[in-house]
Amino acid sequence: MRAAKKRGAYDRAPKLSQEQIVEAKALVASQAPKTRIAARFGVLRSTLYRVLKRAGRYREGEVE
Structure with a gap:
């Protein structure tokens, strides 16, 4: 599983755009x-709420 994470297998795109x-x-x-x-x-x-709090994927500079 660690190797899969390094490959980006568990990486999802943000649900909301900027x-x-x-x-x-x-x-x-x-x-x-x-x-x-x-x-x-x-x-x-x-x-x-995560978006409004700027947590997780929505931290400063992480949303494209």
Whole structure:
């Protein structure tokens, strides 16, 4: 499994693009419900919170 990770076998692309992140943040700022925002982009609420927190794949500079 370690070798597979080095090859990138377990590496997935981010669910949201940089443009979608900007749009999601604008919607959050306008007080839209996070459940609806997540549904709009087809992601789970937990993914949206990760994006807003800039954790995991969404750390500074990691989203293309």
